[in-house]
Amino acid sequence: MTKLTLILGNKNYSSWSLRPWLLMKQFKLDFDEVIISLYNPESKPKIQQYSPSGKVPVLLHDEITIWDSLAICEYLTEQFPNYHGLPEDKKARAIARSISAEMHSGFPNLRQNMPMNCRAKLPRKVITSEVQQDINRITDIWRYCRGNFGSGGDMLFGKFAIADAMFAPVVLRFITYSVELDSVCKDYANAILALPAMKEWIKAAESEPEIIPSFEL
Template identity: 75%
Template structure:
């Protein structure tokens, strides 16, 4: 559909890379991947070839370079507006933007103590101070979105949107660490895990050989 290249990190670990990759796959965009393993002696120089920030993910679209997960998704929503990246309803769209931004900037306790690791099964690990508070806030978001806007399907706003892509790594974290969830959150986790694109990402992550000790218990 377009000349799109996404520069990503390890699929096993890179939650930020997952977000735009999943969105692009879900909306049927053809993309090339450049995977750069993170935390190696060559990582920084390789990433700098593409990314002004020195971080992944990075989208290359013709002569345009876009970095940061949410910025990439916003850019694609402008480039391909017919794909309905955000909810059509104005009120729902405002909430979708808000929770995507909240996910982008928040939940540091969860991020720091429950790193994404597709190969791992770590039930009960990572429950440091503040993590449960993050979990409670996330599940409240999911519950309220599903109840108010989710009648058209099994995603947060019925159909898949950027908001679901933003929370997909959290779904993986909750699964990896076997976080106890209410019925609404469990159903949502199962719906996200059932996406063929996410299953493709997980299988690729599990097949990777690199080990990043910072993300391993």
């Protein structure tokens, strides 16, 4: 196998880094990690050594550089098609791509008001109506996918796929901020949290010494 290296931000805070990392773990790929601490004066120059966008994550595959979480996940699915990063059914695949793109580009109020923080518990965070709208849309997606495509397992499309990697940081946000979930969404969230790779990520996040104050409110 050719060499894979994933450039990441802090595991406690970097939701974008979690997405391709989790997919690679679920694909059981052998890869190296380079973790760059974010939001300090040295961060951007270090990231720019690898990333033309100046952001993480970045995947290095031999002489190829791929940046952006969703682009990395799509690339890995092309390179390793036997792992089925996308559903085989045409309709399910179309929905999976759509919700992954929606997660990638949407939900700004949730992102701004509920940043990922694996080791924190912030149950008293005020949920504004705008944030609640984002939460409602996400849970609608989860219920729809589980109800229409989830019969083959406990993930959104039965088996773990890119869409699950895209929504995994949201699961962690919902835990941190004690978001109430119905039984379908709670079961899905618990299935994500039960993945050995998620447990590995959370354990590493909890042991990181760095603190980003703006993510601790």
